Each structure stands twice: as C-alpha cells, then as structure tokens.
Amino acid sequence: xxxxxxxxxxxxxxxxxxxxxxxxxxxxxxxxxxxxxxxxxxxxxxxxxxxxxxxxxxxxxxxxxxxxxxxxxxxxxxxxxxxxxxxxxxxxxxxxxxxxxxxxxxxxxxxxxxxxxxxxxxxxxxxxxxxxxxxxxxxxxxxxxxxx
Amino acid sequence: xxxxxxxxxxxxxxxxxxxxxxxxxxxxxxxxxxxxxxxxxxxxxxxxxxxxxxxxxxxxxxxxxxxxxxxxxxxxxxxxxxxxxxxxxxxxxxxxxxxxxxxxxxxxxxxxxxxxxxxxxxxxxxxxxxxxxxxxxxxxxxxxxxxxxxxxxxxxxxxxxxxxxxxxxxxxxxxxxxxxxxxxxxxxxxxxxxxxxxxxxxxxxxxxxxxxxxxxxxxxxxxxxxxxxxxxxxxxxxxxxxxxxxxxxxxxxxxxxxxxxxxxxxxxxxxxxxxxxxxxxxxxxxxxxxxxxxxxxxxxxxxxxxxxxxxxxxxxxxxxxxxxxxxxxxxxxxxxxxxxxxxxxxxxxxxxxxxxxxxxxxxxxxxxxxxxxxxxxxxxxxxxxxxxxxxxxxxxxxxxxxxxxxxxx
Ligand SMILES: [Zn+2]
Numbered sequence: 001x002x003x004x005x006x007x008x009x010x011x012x013x014x015x016x017x018x019x020x021x022x023x024x025x026x027x028x029x030x031x032x033x034x035x036x037x038x039x040x041x042x043x044x045x046x047x048x049x050x051x052x053x054x055x056x057x058x059x060x061x062x063x064x065x066x067x068x069x070x071x072x073x074x075x076x077x078x079x080x081x082x083x084x085x086x087x088x089x090x091x092x093x094x095x096x097x098x099x100x101x102x103x104x105x106x107x108x109x110x111x112x113x114x115x116x117x118x119x120x121x122x123x124x125x126x127x128x129x130x131x132x133x134x135x136x137x138x139x140x141x142x143x144x145x146x147x148x
Numbered sequence: 149x150x151x152x153x154x155x156x157x158x159x160x161x162x163x164x165x166x167x168x169x170x171x172x173x174x175x176x177x178x179x180x181x182x183x184x185x186x187x188x189x190x191x192x193x194x195x196x197x198x199x200x201x202x203x204x205x206x207x208x209x210x211x212x213x214x215x216x217x218x219x220x221x222x223x224x225x226x227x228x229x230x231x232x233x234x235x236x237x238x239x240x241x242x243x244x245x246x247x248x249x250x251x252x253x254x255x256x257x258x259x260x261x262x263x264x265x266x267x268x269x270x271x272x273x274x275x276x277x278x279x280x281x282x283x284x285x286x287x288x289x290x291x292x293x294x295x296x297x298x299x300x301x302x303x304x305x306x307x308x309x310x311x312x313x314x315x316x317x318x319x320x321x322x323x324x325x326x327x328x329x330x331x332x333x334x335x336x337x338x339x340x341x342x343x344x345x346x347x348x349x350x351x352x353x354x355x356x357x358x359x360x361x362x363x364x365x366x367x368x369x370x371x372x373x374x375x376x377x378x379x380x381x382x383x384x385x386x387x388x389x390x391x392x393x394x395x396x397x398x399x400x401x402x403x404x405x406x407x408x409x410x411x412x413x414x415x416x417x418x419x420x421x422x423x424x425x426x427x428x429x430x431x432x433x434x435x436x437x438x439x440x441x442x443x444x445x446x447x448x449x450x451x452x453x454x455x456x457x458x459x460x461x462x463x464x465x466x467x468x469x470x471x472x473x474x475x476x477x478x479x480x481x482x483x484x485x486x487x488x489x490x491x492x493x494x495x496x497x498x499x500x501x502x503x504x505x506x507x508x509x510x511x512x513x514x515x516x517x518x519x520x521x522x523x524x525x526x527x528x529x530x531x532x533x534x535x536x537x538x539x540x541x542x543x544x545x546x547x548x549x550x551x552x553x554x555x556x557x
Contacts, residue, residue: 008297008298009298024421030424031423032423032424032425033421033423033424035417036291036294036417036418043407043420044407044425064313065312065316067305067308067309067361067362068360068361069301069302069360070357070358070360071279071302073296073300073301073302074278074279074281075281076282076293076296077296077297077299077300078297079300090301090305097423098421098423099421099422099423100419100421100422101410102417103299103309103416103418105299105300112361116316117312117313118316128298
C-alpha cells in the first residue's frame with residue numbers, strides 16, 4: 001500500500017540517508033542560530049535582525065541526557081490504543097558547533113540501556129506514525145555505529 | 149538568626165513590605181468539584197484568618213486556570229462574583245506554575261502604589277486525571293502542542309532528563325531521590341491540607357513503577373484539585389487593623405530568562421544556541437532566586453525555611469543549588485546531611501511539598517506562601533520549625549515563568 005511521506009512539521013528537516021539534516025535558521029545580522037526555526041524575527045535581544053537564512057544543523061552531537069516514556073502520552077501524540085504501549089526513548093543531544101541541545105526520539109530499538117551521557121549520536125530519518133494515506137516522518141537520534 | 153533588617157514594625161524593606169493578614173487553603177485532593185468552589189472556600193478561610201470583612205477588600209487578584217473554560221480565564225472576576233460582587237477592582241493573571249506568585253506580585257504592586265489597601269489573592273484548580281496535556285485542535289504554532297505531537301514528551305519526561313543529567317554530572321543516586329520523597333512525605337503526614345498524608349519508605353519509592361527512566365511514580369508529583377488564598381495589606385492598614393507584628397512579604401521575583409537559555413525547558417524542543425551570544429553567568433532558576441534575594445536585601449544564610457517546587461524529587465535537589473543553599477552539585481550531600489529536614493540548618497518543604505500535595509497549578513505558589521506564613525507566625529503545629537523568621541519560595545513553570553517570594557517576620 002502506498003502512503004505519502006509527509007514531515008510531521010514542514011521544513012524542520014530534509015534529506016535521505018547520510019544527507020539527512022535538521023534544518024534551522026541563522027540570523028544574517030548577528031549569526032544566531034535557531035531550532036525550531038525562526039523565520040520572522042531574530043530572538044537575540046541585542047539584534048534587530050529580520051532576515052534569517054535556512055541552515056542545516058550539525059548531523060552529529062553528544063547525548064546531554066536521555067529518558068523513556070513508559071506510559072502512553074496523551075494526544076496529539078498518535079498511537080494505536082488497540083496495541084500494547086511500546087516505550088520509546090527521548091534523547092537530548094548537545095550540538096557542539098551550535099552550542100545548543102536538541103531533543104528527539106531515539107531510533108526504533110534504542111533503549112535507555114544502550115545510552116550514556118556523552119555518547120555520540122547522529123540525526124537520522126525516522127517514522128513517527130502512519131495512517132491510511134500518510135507516513136508521518138520525523139528525525140531520530142541514533143548512537144553512532146549502531147544500525148538497529 | 150539576627151534581626152538586622154527584619155525588625156517587626158521597622159523598616160519596610162528595599163521596595164517596601166506588604167503585610168500578610170490572612171492565609172487560607174482548600175485541602176488538596178481529587179474532589180471532583182469545580183475550581184470556583186475550591187477558590188471561594190480558600191478565600192473565606194483567608195478572610196476569616198485575617199479578620200477582614202469581604203466587603204472591605206478593595207482589590208481581588210485571581211490566578212487563572214486554563215482548565216475551567218472562560219470562568220478560569222477571568223478567575224479574579226469569577227471569585228469576586230461567587231463571593232458576592234462588592235465593587236472591588238479586579239485582575240486575573242496567568243503565568244503557568246508561577247501564576248500564584250504573579251497574583252501576589254500584582255497585589256503587592258497595587259498596595260505599594262497606593263491603589264488598594266487590602267487585597268484578596270486567590271488561586272484554584274480542578275486537575276485532569278493523568279498527564280497534563282495541551283489544549284485541543286491542530287496547533288503547530290504552539291510549542292506545547294508540538295512537543296506532544298512530535299515527541300510525546302510529557303512533563304515527567306523533562307523531569308527525567310534533568311534527573312539523569314544530575315546522576316551523571318553530580319553523582320546523585322536513585323537513593324538520594326527517594327530520600328527527598330521520604331522527607332517530604334513525612335512532613336505531608338503532619339499536614340491536614342495535604343493530599344497524601346502517609347509516610348513513605350525508600351523501599352516503597354523503589355518498588356513504584358518507572359514512569360520515565362530513571363524516575364518512578366513516587367518521584368513525580370501528581371496533579372491535584374486545590375486552592376489557596378491570601379489577604380495582603382499595606383503596613384498602615386495592618387496597623388489600623390490591629391495586626392501588631394504581621395508576617396510580611398519583602399520580595400516577589402518574577403524575572404524572565406536571559407537569552408540564550410542553556411537548560412532544556414518545558415515545553416521546548418531545544419535550548420537556544422549559545423554560538424552567537426554567550427550565556428549569562430546564571431541559569432534561569434538561579435536568576436529567579438538571585439532577584440528575590442537582591443530585592444529583599446538578604447542572602448541564603450539568612451533563611452530559616454524554604455518551600456521549593458519539587459515537581460520531581462531530583463528537582464528539589466536542583467533548587468537547593470539554585471537557591472544557593474549549597475554549591476552546585478552538592479544538593480544530594482546537603483540532603484544526606486539532614487540539613488534540609490526539620491531540625492537541620494535550612495528545612496525545605498516543611499509543608500510536605502508537591503510530593504504530598506500534587507500540583508494545583510494556579511494555587512501552588514500561593515500555597516507555598518501560606519505555609520511560610522504559618523511557619524513564621526509559629527502556628528504550623530506539628531510541622532513547626534522553631535524560631536522561623538525568614539522564608540523563601542521557589543517555583544518554575546512553562547514558557548519562561550519562575551517565581552520566588554521572600555517572607556519575613
Ligand atoms: Zn540576530
């Protein structure tokens with residue numbers, strides 16, 4: 001069955017395989033980087049910038065912290081109430097160049113037992129949920145060297 | 149404790165004190181009734197405690213709830229109508245978990261500006277079952293909606309990220325976290341207003357279900373129904389009213405963060421980037437406390453008691469450090485020494501904290517001040533900390549809100 005692949009949020013990430021990147025914006029006046037993207041105003045309080053360019057974020061970072069969700073989150077998170085709940089990991093990742101921490105789900109199969117603070121992870125394409133006509137795509141963090 | 153800047157009836161502080169004439173609460177629980185009922189019960193308790201007739205109140209400030217529909221958004225007017233319209237000026241404020249403190253701040257500003265002489269502050273909530281969740285509809289412009297839609301990141305998930313980070317960076321253990329619960333539950337068992345009034349053992353914490361690794365059910369605060377209210381006045385009104393040595397509010401800090409934020413905060417998916425602008429010297433939580441100390445002209449060494457926002461056990465340890473009760477990374481050690489338990493150097497959460505109450509969002513920061521009021525009056529019963537003279541509250545909510553209130557006698 002063919003479903004349309006649609007990003008869960010438009011313009012937050014792009015690319016396939018090794019070319020996959022989270023997309024932020026950078027203020028052309030002061031260089032401040034934003035993710036989630038700011039497209040209208042720079043939020044640096046010392047900058048009047050209104051011109052922001054799309055920039056890919058670093059593809060790899062290091063785990064700042066991690067957890068999992070043992071209970072089904074409420075809507076608007078999409079999950080099938082008919083199926084038993086399967087916990088997924090949440091990983092907060094520090095990007096060195098951007099000096100920021102970005103949260104994401106761990107790739108399928110990654111458990112908290114696989115993770116350590118400081119471990120290197122990469123942003124990879126992932127699937128958040130599927131419905132009749134659509135595969136909702138997202139980003140996942142996956143420990144480097146793990147292909148699960 | 150010396151009384152340098154705290155003499156009763158003496159100087160009115162750096163910006164001026166306001167008197168706490170009355171404090172009242174509706175017991176926390178899951179009562180299945182509406183927030184208006186809880187709020188008016190608390191309001192009447194505070195008015196009775198103050199000995200002030202409702203018709204003499206010149207301003208009402210309501211801390212809003214987003215869970216009560218329109219009446220929740222206009223909480224001040226809702227409470228004023230329920231108590232019987234009497235012509236007072238009215239305000240309603242919302243600041244997530246800091247709503248109650250902002251309501252106190254609004255009342256205080258009116259009193260200091262001479263716009264009112266005696267003000268009723270009320271916050272009340274009727275909480276849903278289970279996780280807090282965002283408002284309905286398809287709202288991709290709302291970060292609170294996005295974190296659930298894209299990540300399924302509940303509030304406990306964020307608490308767990310902080311807890312795991314502390315374990316790695318500071319060496320905190322699950323036993324340390326459990327110790328916080330044991331301490332706070334013991335206090336809650338002495339508080340007739342608390343929802344959970346049963347002592348808890350470390351073994352019970354360890355046996356409770358993991359909600360978000362490494363935190364267990366008993367590490368995380370519940371969501372509750374509850375209400376708290378205060379009657380605040382100018383020092384002149386208090387004197388005329390015959391309140392000889394009232395508890396006073398000396399500082400209300402409601403500062404916002406400074407860009408770039410460096411600690412992942414609810415409901416955000418990322419921190420700010422510190423690549424273009426270096427971060428401020430202090431984190432947001434630290435800056436909330438520092439502003440309160442500065443406004444009050446005191447430091448952590450002057451404190452007798454503190455009420456901090458223990459959304460999780462691990463967060464209580466974080467607050468010890470952010471309030472300057474100990475150095476960064478030393479929170480667990482301070483707890484292990486017993487410094488933050490009754491009889492220690494600086495007892496924290498003598499009320500039982502959120503661990504014993506559960507969170508009733510707009511009421512919580514007001515309830516913290518109620519507990520400090522009773523402690524400073526010496527009327528906290530079995531929970532009384534001997535000779536308490538100076539107390540501080542600390543609280544943090546979504547969307548860049550935080551608060552800290554300094555209360556003296
Ligand atoms: Zn800029």
